[in-house]
Every structure is written in structure tokens, then in C-alpha cells.
Amino acid sequence: MKLFKQLLVAPAALGLLAPIAAGATEVNVAGVSDYANVSADAVAVDQVTSITQFSDVYPTDWAYQALSNLIERYGCVAGYPNGTYRGNRAMTRFEAAALLNACLDRVTEVTDELKRLMKEFEKELAIVKGRVDGLEARVGELEATQFSTTTKLKGKVDMVLGGISYGGDDGNAVNHGLGEGDKYVGQDAVTFNYTAQFDLNTSFTGKDLLYTRIKTGNFSKNFYGGDGNGQSDLADLSVGNSNGGTLKVDKIWYQFPIGSSFTAYVGPRIESYYMLGSTPSVYRQILKQFKLGGYYGAYGASTSAGAGLAWRQQKDNFSDPRFTVSTSYNASEGDHSCVRGKSCGGIGTNESSARWLTQIAYGSPQWNISAAYQYAQEGGFKGYGTPSGEKNAYWTGTGYSTTSYDSVNSVALRAWWQPTESGWMPSISAGWGLSSFSSNDDLTGAAGDASSTSQSWFVGLNWKDAFMKGNLLGAAIAQSHFTTQIEGSEYPDDGNYSMELYYQFQVTDNISVTPTIFYLSRPYGQLTGTSDKWGGKGAESFNMFGYLVQTTFRF
Numbered sequence: 001m002k003l004f005k006q007l008l009v010a011p012a013a014l015g016l017l018a019p020i021a022a023g024a025t026e027v028n029v030a031g032v033s034d035y036a037n038v039s040a041d042a043v044a045v046d047q048v049t050s051i052t053q054f055s056d057v058y059p060t061d062w063a064y065q066a067l068s069n070l071i072e073r074y075g076c077v078a079g080y081p082n083g084t085y086r087g088n089r090a091m092t093r094f095e096a097a098a099l100l101n102a103c104l105d106r107v108t109e110v111t112d113e114l115k116r117l118m119k120e121f122e123k124e125l126a127i128v129k130g131r132v133d134g135l136e137a138r139v140g141e142l143e144a145t146q147f148s149t150t151t152k153l154k155g156k157v158d159m160v161l162g163g164i165s166y167g168g169d170d171g172n173a174v175n176h177g178l179g180e181g182d183k184y185v186g187q188d189a190v191t192f193n194y195t196a197q198f199d200l201n202t203s204f205t206g207k208d209l210l211y212t213r214i215k216t217g218n219f220s221k222n223f224y225g226g227d228g229n230g231q232s233d234l235a236d237l238s239v240g241n242s243n244g245g246t247l248k249v250d251k252i253w254y255q256f257p258i259g260s261s262f263t264a265y266v267g268p269r270i271e272s273y274y275m276l277g278s279t280p281s282v283y284r285q286i287l288k289q290f291k292l293g294g295y296y297g298a299y300g301a302s303t304s305a306g307a308g309l310a311w312r313q314q315k316d317n318f319s320d321p322r323f324t325v326s327t328s329y330n331a332s333e334g335d336h337s338c339v340r341g342k343s344c345g346g347i348g349t350n351e352s353s354a355r356w357l358t359q360i361a362y363g364s365p366q367w368n369i370s371a372a373y374q375y376a377q378e379g380g381f382k383g384y385g386t387p388s389g390e391k392n393a394y395w396t397g398t399g400y401s402t403t404s405y406d407s408v409n410s411v412a413l414r415a416w417w418q419p420t421e422s423g424w425m426p427s428i429s430a431g432w433g434l435s436s437f438s439s440n441d442d443l444t445g446a447a448g449d450a451s452s453t454s455q456s457w458f459v460g461l462n463w464k465d466a467f468m469k470g471n472l473l474g475a476a477i478a479q480s481h482f483t484t485q486i487e488g489s490e491y492p493d494d495g496n497y498s499m500e501l502y503y504q505f506q507v508t509d510n511i512s513v514t515p516t517i518f519y520l521s522r523p524y525g526q527l528t529g530t531s532d533k534w535g536g537k538g539a540e541s542f543n544m545f546g547y548l549v550q551t552t553f554r555f
Contacts, residue, residue, distance in 0.1 A: 048078060054085040061087065076103040151202040155555045158197075158239040160223065162516075162548025163190040168541040193219045195241040197250075208256040211267075215250035217241025223548070234480060234498060234523045235546060236288040251303065261314055265328070266307040268335060273299060275308030277324025278361035280370050280414035283429040283460030283476060286502050286516045286550070290476045293431030294458040297481060298374040298412035300382040302355050305334025305347060319364055327358040332380055353379030367417040376408040381435070410435040422465035426473075431458040435481065453485040454494075470506035475499075482525055497521040510554045520544040 051057055051068040058064065067087075071077045076099075079085045118125065147153060195217035202210040219240040241250075253267025253274070265275045273280075273292055281293035292299040308328030315322050332353035333345025344351050354377045361370035411434050418427035433456040458478035466473035476499065483494040502516035521543050 049075070053083065054079055056084045057087060063087065074103065074106060076106045148202070150204060151200055154199045154201070156197045156199075157553045158195045159192070159551045159553075160194070160219075160237065160239065160548050161190065161192045162223070162546065162550075164223075164235060164544055164546045167543045167545065191220070191223070193217065193223065193240075195219065195239050197241075205256075208254070210254050211251060212249065213251040214247055215241050216243045216245055216247045218243075218245050223546075234287070234289055234496065234520050235518075235544060237548075237550075238285050238288045238291060239550065239552075240288070253306075258309075261311055263310045263312070264307075265309070268305045269303055270306045270308075270330070272302045272306065272308070272328045272330050272355065272357045275306070275310060275326060275328040276359050276361075277310040277312055277326035278359070278363060278368055278370055280359075280361075280368075280372070280412070280416075281429040281431065281458075281460065282416045282418055282427050283462055284472065284474060285460070285476065286474070286500050286514070286548075287476075287498065287518055289480050289498060290458060290460055290478060290500065293414045293416070293429050293460070294412070294433055294456050294478060294480070296382075296456055297433035297435045297454075298357060298372045298410040299433075302330045302332075302357075302382065304330045304332045306330035319366075321362060321364045324361045325359070327356070330355050330357075330380075350377070353377055355380045366420060367415075369415045370413070372412040372414075374408075374410045374412075376410070378406050381405070381408040381410075381437075405437045405439045407438050408435055409438075418462075422463075424463075426461040426463045429458070429460045429462075432456070433481075452483055454481040455479075455484050456481045466503070472504040472506075473502075474504070475501045494525045496523055496525045512552045514550040514552070516546075516548050516550060518546045520546075 048054065048071055051064070051071050057067065061067075067077065067085075195215065198214045200210075200212040200214070202212070204210070217240065219237070219242045223235060223237045223240050249269065251267075251269050251271070251274075253265055253270035255263055255265045258264055279292075280299065281291075283290060283293065285291050289295050295301065306329055308326060310324065310326035312324045313322040331345075331347045332355075333349075333351060334347045334354075336345035346352060347354075355374055356376075357372060357374045359370055359372040361368055363369060412431065413433070414429075414431045416427065416429040419425045435454045437452045437454070439451065456479055458476065460476035460478075461474065463473040465471065478498050480496060480498060482496055498518070498520050500516060500518040502514050504512050504514040506512050522541070523544055524542055
């Protein structure tokens, strides 16, 4: 039997390596002769561990890979004492029985080892099986109740408890549409408001996005909206919403890639900054006027019907600097058509109240610089400060004038840098902007066109992991749009400083609490003026101080 134990071949290769002799009595005489010629003291080779130990097996042989797998994986193949395999030699039934028995011995060894391991880890296997069964049940439940196979829902609720105090010569009687003696909104009153936001992110191809944002809130003039002259506008909170508790579609658009470098955007309610190639600021603001490094001028509010295209330079390394170029069009009157007796709106008309914004930027995930230009039609410019909204309000030296503009050209420069690791160095965001207003109305009463110029600037700092991991410290100072030049007038008399300081406690991964204070030195700008400009009804100075605690829940 020693001969047969030295010649072992796996059962799976029997049909491939050599044909079995047709009859039980057939014997390979040459093979028996070979073994007969081997001396009695010849030593058989050990079980082979590599196919290269066979001198007569070559890579060109048709069963080379099968034999190699049997040797390396299963270890049940041996050769003749002289180091040969003799793959073309016929096999007797006795030889087949011997090699089959050898491979079955190996299988038995593996089976016994598996049984031992299964018994040793019986408790652990039972726990794993229970977990798998539980996961299968949960997956089945989720599949049965899932909202959508294409849509993900994210939610956020902000609760704000706080108030505003007013100071200056006379905080009760600056006459800007208020009766003499009327109080400013929210004078020394504490309010408690909320905003709830639900984001629906839908993708049909894995690369596109249909974005729908549903929002509601009960903020009023204390922290949202204003009296029409910019006073409460500068105190707008970034999370503020004044839908009166009614759910409304706040944003809705569709974006999709064009090739590997372009992204297209189109929607009936989309804001221009969603279509930018690069973000102009990394500062996380509390007051809305600090958004985007200054939420006025070129980057002012623009939610309306619009479309845009962004190009991003492709680089192999994600951290390498790259160029981006983007352009977008928004029409404030894009959802309105002509009405009898009234002017037309629509898209692409002179009454669209449209804005065209183009941005060029260069940077990496750690830093970025950008320049933007915007052209706005009459009614299209939106901003914070003075002038604000659709009209310019100026003191002409002899009286107060509210003048409509025909068009606005705005430019904005932005830059930001953030450290690769959190520490004592904060992220820094800075911005500067200029807007030039053209008007057919003359501010001084003389014939001819009139124009004016306003500027703005901003600096914001954020310290990640300040004092404790996960928390955030923020501080910002800015001058929102303030008039620097009026054609034919020597009385721009403007300027308004805004400051905020906050500390965000990250209570859990989904809950944060942010105490904040802010100060507005001259929110009415040039409309504050001196008392003689208002016939004795005005105040020479006026300021606002706000305080709040914002609690945010994300789900």
C-alpha cells in the first residue's frame, strides 16, 4: 500500500488528470515495472507543497492550474519517489481508491476541526444568528414602511428665545413711518419663536438632485422683517421665518451634471448662491446680514425663478487648488405674467426685476478667493443696510427723498482660509462690496439723471472645538451697505456697524444650544441724522442691542 499512499490526487481532478482504466483487471505494466526497478531502500518524496516540485509538470499542461490548486489549497497530492507526477499515465481502480481515501482523510480532518470550532464558539454563533435574524426583521420593516426609494428627508427645528433693546438720544420717536411717540417693534420685550425646515433630497440617477425645502415659522418684526427702512432687516436672524405657522415650499430646483466638469441648475424657486461654483465664505452666521461674507449687493437675497451653470476644474488630487466659474439668472417677477392695468413681469422682460450674477473663484478645501459681478434691474436689488430693498432713501440737505433706481451694478470680492486642524487659529472670512445705483429721478431737484454709490465690508472668525471638542466660537463685524456718494449732494451721512458674538454648545450629535449677543450701532444709517432734519421729531443717535439663545434640533 505504500505505493498508493505516495500517489495521491484529489477526487475533483480524477477526471481531468488521467483516464481511469476501463476494466478492473487492466494494469499499467510500465508503471509496475518502474516501481519494481526502485531499490528497496529508496525513500519516497514527502507530500508536495508546490507544483514546481514535479519535474514533469509544465505551465503549458492543460491541467496545470487544476493540479496547482489541489496542491496549494487542499494538500492531497503526492508524486513518485523520483520526483515525477506522470500525468499521462493510466490509473487502476486500486490506485483511484487509494488517492480518493487520502483526500477524504483531509476532508475528515477539516470537518473535525470545524466541529471543534463550532462547539467552542457555540454561544457566540448563537448571538450572531440572533442579531442576523433581528436585522432581517428590521430591514423587512423598513422596506415595508420606507418613505421613498429615491428621496431622503432631513429636518431641522430652531427655537429662539431673546429680545432687543434700543438706545440713543431717543429710542421712541425717530419718525420713519411711525407716529410721534410710537415705540419701536419689540422694545425691551423677550420673545420665543421657532422655524421648522424639511429638506427633501431626491436623486434619480445617483448624480442628479431634485431639491425641495418646506419651511414654516412664527418670527415677527422682533427678529424678522422690518418697518421698511432697514431697522429690523439688519437684525434678521439666519434661521428666521415669518410664514405664520403655515408650511410653504421655500426652495425647489433640479440640478444635473453635464459631463464631468459642468453642473446645470433650473427651478421656479432657487437662490443664486446655490448655483455658485465656490462658496464665498466659511463663516457660520447668526445674523443673516453676515451670510456669504455679506448678504447684500452682489450676493443679496434672490429666491425666485432662475437657472445657472457652474464649471469646476477637474484635478486628480482633491486638495489641489482649482478654478471655478459660474453664472446664474434670477427673475423676481418670473412667476407673474401680465395683468390688465398693471405692468408685466415674467422672465426676460424689462419688468422681470431680474439679477444676473457671475463668479470666478480659485482655491482649495483650505482656502479660496473669488470675485463676483451682478447686474440688477429695477426691483431686483436686495440687500441690508441703507439703501435697502427697492428704493434708495437719502437726506438731500433740504429734505428726505425716497428714490426709485433703474438699475444697479455690483461687485464683490471674497476670501477665506481655514486651518487643517482645530486649535487657537480660527478660520477667517472677509469680504468687500460696491454697488452703483442709477436713477432717472434727481435727488436734488435739478433736471437730469442721478446716481449713488454704496459700499460694504465684512470680517468673520470661527474657532472649531473651542474650549471643548465639537463646540464652535464665532465673532463677526461688518458694515452693511452704506452710502458713500450721492450725485449732486454733500450729505451721504451714512454708516452702520454690526457685530455679533456667539458660542455654540454641541449637546449631542443632533442638538446644539447657541447663546448670542449682537450690536447694531446705527441701523438707520443716513436716516438717523440730526433732529432738525425731522422737524424736531428725530433723534441724533440710535442703536440696537440683541440677545438670544438659539436651540437647534436636527433629525
